[in-house]
Amino acid sequence: MHKCHVILERIQRSIPRLERAAAKLGQTEGAGAGSVPGEAGQHGGRAGGAAPPRGTLSRRPRRSGAAGMAGRQRQRLLLENAEQLVLVCGRREPYLRRDGAAGLGVLRAASLVVGLGLAIQQCASYMEIHQAGGGIHFTVEHTRKATEDELFTTLQHRLGRMLRAGSTLVECKSGYGLNLETELKMLRVIERAQKSMDIGISSTYCGAHAVPKGKTATEATDDIINNHLPKLKELKLSGEIHVNNIDVFCEKGVFDLESTRRILQAGKDIGLQINFHGDELHPMKSAELGAELGARAISHLEEVSDEGIVAMARAKCAAVLLPTTAYMLRLKQPQARKMLEEGVIVALGSDFNPNAYCFSMPMVMHLACVNMKMSMNEALAGATINAAYALGKSDTHGSLEVGKQGDLLIINSSRWEHLIYQFGGHEALINYVIVKGKVIYENGRCETTSSY
Numbered sequence: 001m002h003k004c005h006v007i008l009e010r011i012q013r014s015i016p017r018l019e020r021a022a023a024k025l026g027q028t029e030g031a032g033a034g035s036v037p038g039e040a041g042q043h044g045g046r047a048g049g050a051a052p053p054r055g056t057l058s059r060r061p062r063r064s065g066a067a068g069m070a071g072r073q074r075q076r077l078l079l080e081n082a083e084q085l086v087l088v089c090g091r092r093e094p095y096l097r098r099d100g101a102a103g104l105g106v107l108r109a110a111s112l113v114v115g116l117g118l119a120i121q122q123c124a125s126y127m128e129i130h131q132a133g134g135g136i137h138f139t140v141e142h143t144r145k146a147t148e149d150e151l152f153t154t155l156q157h158r159l160g161r162m163l164r165a166g167s168t169l170v171e172c173k174s175g176y177g178l179n180l181e182t183e184l185k186m187l188r189v190i191e192r193a194q195k196s197m198d199i200g201i202s203s204t205y206c207g208a209h210a211v212p213k214g215k216t217a218t219e220a221t222d223d224i225i226n227n228h229l230p231k232l233k234e235l236k237l238s239g240e241i242h243v244n245n246i247d248v249f250c251e252k253g254v255f256d257l258e259s260t261r262r263i264l265q266a267g268k269d270i271g272l273q274i275n276f277h278g279d280e281l282h283p284m285k286s287a288e289l290g291a292e293l294g295a296r297a298i299s300h301l302e303e304v305s306d307e308g309i310v311a312m313a314r315a316k317c318a319a320v321l322l323p324t325t326a327y328m329l330r331l332k333q334p335q336a337r338k339m340l341e342e343g344v345i346v347a348l349g350s351d352f353n354p355n356a357y358c359f360s361m362p363m364v365m366h367l368a369c370v371n372m373k374m375s376m377n378e379a380l381a382g383a384t385i386n387a388a389y390a391l392g393k394s395d396t397h398g399s400l401e402v403g404k405q406g407d408l409l410i411i412n413s414s415r416w417e418h419l420i421y422q423f424g425g426h427e428a429l430i431n432y433v434i435v436k437g438k439v440i441y442e443n444g445r446c447e448t449t450s451s452y
Contacts, residue, residue, distance in 0.1 A: 086416045088384050089399035095318070095389040098340040101381040105400075106416075114406030114437025136176065136210040139354055143176040143186070151189045156197065158352070158359065163199045164443075165360040165426060166419070168407040168435050169388065169397055170199060171275075171349070173247060175206030178220075180228050183207045187232075187241050194242065198435045200407070202391040204275060205232060206247040208255050208263050221259040225266045233270040244392070245296070246272040250289070252282040257289060264293055273392050275320075279304040281331070291315035297390035299349060301339075302331050309335070313343040318390040321382070322351035323367035324358045336372035346374075347390040348382035362429075365420040376420045406437040 087105035089096065143151070155172070162170055172193065174186035187203065194201045207228050211220045235241040246267030250260040264274050273296040278286025280300035287308025290298045298312065299320035312319060321334045339346050348368055350358045358364065365379040374382065388398030396405050410432040411419055422429060433441040 084416050085400065086380070087400040088381060089401055092401060093385065093399075094394040095316075095345040095386050096381040097343050097345065098378065101375070101378045104377050104380065114434070137213065139176045140178055140182075140210070140212075144179075144182045148185055148189055148192075151186065152192055155189055155193055159193060159197055159199050159201075161359040162350075162352075162361075163433055164430070164441050165362065166409045166430050166433060167361050168200055168433065169202070169391070169393065171202045171204055171245070171391055173204040173206040173209075175204075175209030175247065178207065178210060178212040180207075180223075180231060183228060184231070184235070184241070187243060191241050198438070198440045200397070200405075200435070202245065202393065203241075203243045204245040204247050205243050205267070205272065206249075208248040208260075210249060210254060217255055217259050221255065221262055224263055229266050229270055236270070244273060245275040247276045249277045250284050250286045251277065251280060252284065257284055257286070260286070261289060261293070264289075264295070268293065275299070275390065279308065280325075287312050287317075291317050296392055297347065299351070300325065301334050302326060304335065306338075309339055309342050309344060312339075313345075316345060318345040318347045318386060320347045320349045320387070320390050321368065321372065322349050322356070323364055323371055324356040325351045327367055327371065328356050333372050336368065336374050336378075340374075340378065345386050345389060346378065346382050347386035348379060349387065349390075360426060362419050362422070362426045363424065366423055369420060376417050379420055380416075406434065408434050410434070 085107040087107065090105040093100060159170065159172075172190045174183045174190070177183040177186055183205065187205065190201060190203045193199075194203065205228075207224050208220070211217050215223070232241070232243060236243060246264060248255050248260045248263050250257065255263070260276070264276060268274055274290065274293055275297045276286070276290065276295065277300055278284065278290060278298040280302055283303040283305055285305065285308065287298055287301065287304045288311050289295075291308075291311035291314065294315065295317050297318040297320050300322060301308075301319050302325075304312075304319075311317075319334070319339050321336055321339075323333075325331065326333050336346060348361070348364050350356065350361060350364050352358055361383050365376070365383050368374045368379045368382065369376055385394055385398035388394040388396075397407070398404075400408065409419075409430055411429050412431050413419075413429060418429060419426070427443070428445050430441075431443055432439050
């Protein structure tokens with residue numbers, strides 16, 4: 001078995017004490033939804049005697065009982081004697097602010113068990129391209145023409161690349177249909193991926209991504225409120241489609257503040273979390289609006305006001321910062337340091353789309369440190385627990401804590417910081433990607449490659 005030196009989580013459960021965790025696993029066998037049978041393991045946290053080889057990963061058929069553990073139960077996966085086990089959180093925190101991120105939980109020479117069923121652009125601006133019929137509208141045209149099978153095949157390929165780059169939970173949005181038929185087609189494709197793929201997916205309706213050709217913003221807003229959202233509510237109630245969030249592109253020349261308010265409130269009224277584009281290209285007071293409406297998160301925020309930052313901190317509204325977007329569109333960087341100092345919950349995202357074609361959250365974290373002056377601890381918290389919080393999932397995802405879903409990474413390095421420190425080359429760094437205790441991706445290249 002290849003040596004596995006560091007385990008770094010993205011969405012995980014923690015084990016503060018090995019024997020105590022083993023006992024708890026025995027008490028909660030079968031808890032949690034969506035487990036995949038057939039992979040099992042044990043936690044070998046030995047207090048004395050001969051220790052197992054450092055960094056051993058075990059997967060074995062389901063069985064009861066494990067030597068050296070309290071109680072007898074069935075497990076899915078065992079990682080023994082990792083040089084560092086990065087918990088991110090240790091006290092069930094739903095998010096981390098600056099001070100919390102400064103002291104990430106790290107266990108040394110540690111092990112981990114996952115139990116069955118227990119989840120541990122040229123010289124043109126963005127808007128100039130948009131107004132000329134490029135950008136979103138170009139993609140809309142091709143999305144409308146595509147079949148559901150074609151869209152699913154593309155989505156499946158892209159999610160697979162994200163998984164191999166270490167992501168085990170993603171937000172997938174519609175927004176390239178702009179009419180009811182195509183928006184629902186995209187949401188059905190996302191639903192299909194949710195049911196058939198191992199990667200976790202939070203689904204977002206984004207019918208207000210742009211104003212459709214031939215309509216005014218007011219007409220588009222009325223269409224969404226009077227036609228799109230009622231149909232979405234109907235499909236949600238019937239169980240045909242499961243949508244979690246609603247998004248609007250609140251921007252000058254797209255949806256103004258009042259139109260954004262109307263759409264977001266209508267979405268909230270049918271049970272969707274508010275998680276929207278705000279203050280990206282122009283100061284729109286989106287942050288203030290989001291705080292007022294009880295938004296879970298606002299993304300972009302390159303042009304956020306000081307008042308908006310304070311309002312978001314008070315409302316515990318997460319700021320989803322997107323280093324790739326500012327980098328690729330040559331925008332000014334979001335004020336990450338000021339947000340952190342004011343107590344905002346800062347999350348990170350890739351903003352994967354045709355103008356920010358990035359599959360790699362390690363690269364996102366690297367850019368956040370270099371361009372937004374975040375520390376590596378802050379970047380890791382932003383990509384794990386705070387990103388989970390932005391999707392309303394930090395109770396089950398985002399850290400290695402008992403009772404959380406058992407999703408994690410194992411990397412081939414003596415220090416977890418290499419996941420961020422390295423500028424690319426992550427295909428030779430990530431050994432294993434594990435979802436719900438099952439190894440979903442095993443990288444053969446790491447057998448002969450080591451990172452220092």
